[in-house]
Amino acid sequence: MEGVPFSFFCSLVQEISLNNARRTTSSTPVDIFQRWTQEAIRLYPSSCAHATSIIFDLLFPSDDVNRTYGIQETKLARYISRALGVDAASLLNWDSEGSSGVLGVETKKIMQQHHTLESSQSSLTVTEINEALDELASHCDFSHISIRRRFPSTTRRSRLVILQSLYRELHHNDGAILTQIILKDLRPILYPVVADHFTVALRCYNTSSVKILARGSALSLWNRLIYVPTTAPGHSVRDFSDVSLGKPIEIPKSQKARNCKHALGFFVGSRELWAETKYDGERAQIHVEMLPDHPPKITIFSKSKRDSTFDRWGIHPLIHDALCLSSPASRKIKTNAILDAEMVAMHDDEIDEFWRLRSLIEQSARGPRARPMNPPRSPNKTQNHQSQGSIVTDTSEARYLGLVFFDILLLDSRVLLGEAYSSRRALLESLIRRVPGKVMIASRFLINLEDQDVALSSLHEIFADHIANHQEGLVIKAAESRYNDRRWPWVKLKKDYIPGYGDTLDLLIVGAGWDKDRARELLVGPSVFTTFYVGSFETLNQPEGEDRRPARLHLHVYFTVSYGLDRNQLEEVNFLIKNSDHRPFGVVSKFLDSTLPYTLSTYQGIKPPAILLSQPLLVELFGAGFTKSPGSGHYELRFPRITKVYRAIERSWLEAVNLHDLHRIALECIGRDRSVKEVDDWCNSLWGKPTSPSAKSVLKRKRTAERWQLKLARLDGTLRQCRTCPK
Template sequence: MSFKFAHICDYLERCEGISSYNPPLPPAELKSRLYRQHATWFASHHQDIDALDEHGTTALLSTFLPCRRKDRIYGLQSASLLKLLGRCLGLSASARHELSSFQTPNNGDLGDCLQRLLKVRGPPPLPFVTLQEVDDALHALASANRFSAPSVRQSFHPSSSIDLLADVLLRLHAVEAKWFVRLILKEFAPVTLNDRSIMTSVHFLLPDLLSMQDSFENACYALRTTFVDYPSRPDPHSRNILRQTAISLFRPTPGVKVSRPGYTKARSIKQCLEMTAGGKWLLERKYDGEYCQIHINLARGDNWLKIYSKSGRDSTEDRAGLRETIKKCLRIGSDKCKIKRACILVGEMVVFSDTENSILGFDQIRKHVSHAGIFLGAENDTPGRPGEHLMIILFDLLLLDDEDILSRSVEERKARLSSIYKRIHGRAAPAESCVMDFSQGNAERRLMNHFAASIACRHEGLVLKRCGVSYLSHGSIAGIKLKKDYITGLGDEADFAIVGASYSAQEAKKRSELRLKFTHFHLGCLINKAALDHDGIKPVYKIVATIAYDHCMSTEILERVNVEGSLLAEPYNEQSSPLTIESDNTSKMEVCFRDPLVFEVLGSSYSKLPGGYFMLRHPRVRKLHQDRTWKDCITFDQLQLAAAEALDTPQDSETQENVKW
């Protein structure tokens, strides 16, 4: 059957009306209204949703939850999408200018501007646009992007993507066009959808299915085949019985990513001890690398390997440097191989130096791992030295032939993992781990020793996994992350000058009630501090980071920096501005601050950026200082020195470093 795209737009439009209510609704009232709207919409359409085939259900989920389609990369931001819209809709120069008004603060996003533009054009031609047509157009658009998954790119046709996109756009009503634009940008702000609520409302088994097979296509196929006799929304009493029966039939599928379990952050040693509740936990060092989920399927011949990244992207081609190592450590092709048909392993990819006989920093990975054939950010890096290569550190086993691995405890899975591969020095090794009983009196001291040892080796910290529970256990805390920057006073921090700012309509839409003028802030470090004692010398800053407000600063700081920054902002001009900016991205900075403000910034150690210099990793704003000026901020040379000291491998032994900690 044909499900109208307009139905989903109606859902999103009603949610936006509630979320953007003026004055803003109290949190409890907002939650209640959104829940009632959600329940009403799904109750009205549940028969049509149940009648969808597997492709229709996949299209429905892909439209509601576009961010989960990691295989589809469109490569479009608001500015580039504006040009594409102008081409598809045949817009005049004046219409394109009107459409570009989203770049002005508080004028809405690109979707809003397109809606206003199309309203005056009257109703579009028939027939109405179906959900499947929208999904087909998006799939065709993604197939033309080299960063999309191979399974998406293989359907590419030179003319289909633009033709399908134009056909859909020309038949959309104004409000539908707004949500179609936001769908392409994978951002529905100010609407925030709850993934689990959407999935459960489509079918109660979807959250569990997607935790086992993180693919809409595979999950929807299972619903229409294996679980076709299960009702989509059973009564509460039957739900638990049916769910337990269904879970016993769940199995991972080689080539389809298994979801990662959730971890809880511990903000102190004391909190970590409270979370462990006196039980037995496996302590594992958290290496500073990139997550790999490795799928082996010997039935596929030469295509026996598939590697997924943390985001769920198929990175097999990018991480080809691991292929030979994986083959040798699993002894694939020899009579000593313990794998009969298939297995799924989990590990961390790092770079190892034979010369230094150690694991190198995270920033070295980009020299060895491409993205669709491009070594992103490596232009200014020194070439990789002889003896440097990729290494895999293995820490879990999710599938081995017909064995029911996922239902086993973490210690059982690790023991089984160690039996199927051989260590290769500098190439393949297990993650260092041990089981610890937190009911013992010396638990705190032992935890601190393990944590200090991990930090002394320049790892990120520890991961704690509860013993005796399965991989995808539900309910109590199953995993804890303990990292240096999570603990107050232990992270790396410094004061940075805020030399300028810029505005993104897409980001501002997330906090439309604040009427933001700036959403991104550019941090600079002085490179000529010594010369400022001379008259007529302007301060010269090097931009070392751009911080977006989302998840990086509190609402209070965001509001204050917008108010104070608006009083200091002026267009940047190299000749007339009171400061000089050095940056590869100067054009992205819309205004400079004639008297820079000061952020206190916290990071997770340091990493080398594509520009060839070091900066705090994952920077977050802790404070907007009122008692300090830009003259008190860290200079560029001081930043590089701080990074060198933090990243330098200690000359002391690991034990001596622990004592210092």
């Protein structure tokens, strides 16, 4: 047999799975991977090296950025049932309570019942599986163009025929693994759930008993044993030092600082720091190649390493302007360059809210991600009437894309990763031509570490000023540090990283459900509520009379929260909900049930909850500022986390912040004035009343900065040394 059999690859996955299911610590996934690799070399010595990239793409499918299948569980379940000639009902219920919550596992059950091979080992090799997956991915416009060109629509097989050729040749164990590879998530097979009951799954869990196989560790071990680098095009497995044009460079891992003192603690031995402004945008790693007798070639990679050249078409003119690519006399790039930048939304020459960025990208994109500009929608009853001019209309002529450069990684084939940050920054500043309101270089502020007390006071002042100016935060870098430096890493400092210092609101949990991604992290099945549905009501108009509580309220549920609670707290909330009055989420008519104390509307962009609570729970949510989902009429907390769940005897759910007040709080947080502020100020001045200060008022921001400087000094225990803070 030529090539590494797919069933042999699957034996590695099964062994790691069995080891984790036993919850033993005698053997780690790295140990298993080493034994398997040694056996692969012995059995298939001429095939292993050539299969390197294929094996790693199969073992870590979520890192395979070139292939996108456009198939999720529901669609894949139907394809599998047709490929095997079985009823789709059981597969379609893969995530219902009582099932495994894993389509691969449910596929295995079906294949055991209806499809058996004489041998547990099929004839398919990993190379043949890889080729079939490439052909399957060619059906999706979001796959890399090299894959789509290899399988043009005129000659490629249909999805069903491809899947039939695979599943009918596989053992049921291998079929389960292939299913999860297509879904780009092998976690539920490698790290299986071993408990069904929510209490056992959450409380009786030993975090040290489940060992994760990290890609870096596996790749390092593989290369030591094989001694041959990756050669296969299109699915490369790269070492960090292998830097070349057209291949995305690994983004440095940043540390999160809990406070300013903690941030400085990462830089022992450094003499000078720079605190860079953290911009609220999307990462763009820009590769530029100068071609003779042709326009420069631009390739853009996203944070996930996906080729986003056509998605980010709107910033190509900005790149040309920044690097003077259209002016040979002015440009300083001779052959090539790789730069790091942040793509941001702009409005009247100022950086706009992050949520505006999505529509700007879609309108300027080329290819499958391009979206036409949608006309403004009419407001509905769940949208705050004060916000229609600003929050519903996502785009206008005054909004456009901007680019903020902050690093350079390669210039004229000279790799710069090993050079000091101060040198790279100086080179970047000499290379980039700033264009007001469109092309910028990240702002930064010097912190001298000769005197630690002075350094800490300086950081307090810089950070407080950023908070007052509604910036996302800081990224602190040592002047001497190299790119992805382990000794002096990049350190992010944001107010929501500081316990108790983020944006906090009291809102309502109205429903609950099971989310597969959060469940994979927690290693729990569909019996556990992992995700909670959050909303609130419009302004309460209390009726007259003794009973001032309205008979029925209208609630609007429009975002979810899955984080903030530890396993014990999550079990308590699950117990509380499962033992309270709740009902399955059904058709809209059920919301009109007179036994419910509310009517309900939901944002269509979220998956419906599994159940609705008859009596909503009041919760305290903590977040990193505010954002808005596409098409939603309300602000929501960004990266929300639950910090407290109130029982009915503690606080009534009617004490939640209503949507009108939430909108006002959000605008104040992000530094925007209400759309009716000018009218209110005119009315106040007409009657001799004081007008409210603008969100952009210099005096207001100065006072906010002073308050935050005081808070930060108190937090770090240096209040006496903070001379500039108000008494």
